[in-house]
Amino acid sequence: MPSLTPSARGRVEPFHVMELLKAANERQRRVGDVLTMCAGQPSTPAPAPVRRAAVAAIASGAPHGYTDAMGVAALREAVAAHYGRTTGHALDPRRVAVTTGSSAAFTAVFLAAFDPADTVLMTRPGYPAYRNSLGALGCRAVELDCGPDVSFRATLDAVRAWTADQRRVPAGLILASPANPTGTVVDASELAALARWCEQEGVLLISDEIYHGITFGAVESSALATSDAAVVIGSFSKYYSMTGWRVGWAVLPEPLVRPVELLLGNLNICAPAIAQVAAVEAFGAEARAELDGHVARYAVNRDIVLSRLPELGVTRWAPCDGAFYAYADIGHLTDDSLRWCVDVLDATGVAVTPGVDFAPHHAEADASLDGSRWFRFSFAGATADCEEAMTRLAEYASR
Ligand SMILES: Cc1ncc(COP(=O)(O)O)c(C=O)c1O
Numbered sequence: 001m002p003s004l005t006p007s008a009r010g011r012v013e014p015f016h017v018m019e020l021l022k023a024a025n026e027r028q029r030r031v032g033d034v035l036t037m038c039a040g041q042p043s044t045p046a047p048a049p050v051r052r053a054a055v056a057a058i059a060s061g062a063p064h065g066y067t068d069a070m071g072v073a074a075l076r077e078a079v080a081a082h083y084g085r086t087t088g089h090a091l092d093p094r095r096v097a098v099t100t101g102s103s104a105a106f107t108a109v110f111l112a113a114f115d116p117a118d119t120v121l122m123t124r125p126g127y128p129a130y131r132n133s134l135g136a137l138g139c140r141a142v143e144l145d146c147g148p149d150v151s152f153r154a155t156l157d158a159v160r161a162w163t164a165d166q167r168r169v170p171a172g173l174i175l176a177s178p179a180n181p182t183g184t185v186v187d188a189s190e191l192a193a194l195a196r197w198c199e200q201e202g203v204l205l206i207s208d209e210i211y212h213g214i215t216f217g218a219v220e221s222s223a224l225a226t227s228d229a230a231v232v233i234g235s236f237s238k239y240y241s242m243t244g245w246r247v248g249w250a251v252l253p254e255p256l257v258r259p260v261e262l263l264l265g266n267l268n269i270c271a272p273a274i275a276q277v278a279a280v281e282a283f284g285a286e287a288r289a290e291l292d293g294h295v296a297r298y299a300v301n302r303d304i305v306l307s308r309l310p311e312l313g314v315t316r317w318a319p320c321d322g323a324f325y326a327y328a329d330i331g332h333l334t335d336d337s338l339r340w341c342v343d344v345l346d347a348t349g350v351a352v353t354p355g356v357d358f359a360p361h362h363a364e365a366d367a368s369l370d371g372s373r374w375f376r377f378s379f380a381g382a383t384a385d386c387e388e389a390m391t392r393l394a395e396y397a398s399r
Contacts, residue, residue: 012132016338017353024351033349035389041243043381047287054278064273069265071098078280079249087225095252097260100271102210102235102248109231112259113204114139118171123154125359127180145365152182152318156193169201176208178322181358181376185321188221195227205230211323213239216299218321229253240282245275298324301379301386311394324380331373348392352377
């Protein structure tokens, strides 16, 4: 019998943090001393009104079968009202697609907007799933090297320079603000300038705003406030503390509404019904008060982690103006961040994420920025755990 040959496009890069998470879980069962600072998720449950709504939805005995592919009307309206409140921009709920986490929004938007071999620009360091899912769809993800000189942001100058060098415009540009892993925040005027350039050049701007709500002094802004031609991605996973509920959304430019609806219906049928119904409550005042309490804790954790990084000999880290990650240069300790993270877990029980997940091959431009010399510390957990993890890391680094 001929053996099965997996497809070339299915051969995506591993997400190394998953291996660490597996090793961390195994050590937790064996030793029980693990501090997990590698997961990109809050350690808290969904806000109380969301949990109450989910319990009531189940108790009602309603069938909770498939919903419309684009999501239940109440949630699409709630998302639109949320943008009305936060941007002052009236948004037609028809343009909101509710998806199975924002991850499903990315797949549907990539498929609806790009053809095989299309080029899409993104930042390096950046969130690896953009690159890997575009690659699996046959598109070309091109990473712009964004270092400390530009606060780890994709600037209009860099995008223009790429375009001039290549003598063509890309099909798309993905911007995350606040960004994972760097926490960098693109300010309103810069976002507006990039959005204007994209509109003029016919480039689809995809603005990943899933960390909105988690900033530390920086002012976040939505691409929706400046452009009706951009795709804006949101999620209940981060600020709303609902990662496993798997609900996110995309705000779509008019021409993508119908194609995305058709794709979602075929790819996912719909996002989880009970999670959708309950998520409506996440926008209410009671939920927001609870969630803002988490953000206040992240701010305390951030200050602790950043102020103690020098105990590891670290002198350089990314802006950390939003999201809940410290992304720091450990080039004085290793040039193999994956090995270092595995060794740290072995020696201390602290699980952190290697930079190779976010900035592979950065060495082509500047070896000191290569992900093999950086690590990411997620401070979304308890303050005491952040303190203890930093103590163990400092002790390990001084060995
Ligand atoms: C920048 C960024 N975008 C998108 C996602 C996907 O999140 P979800 O599918 O849970 O909405 C993540 C998850 O960590 C992320 O960090």
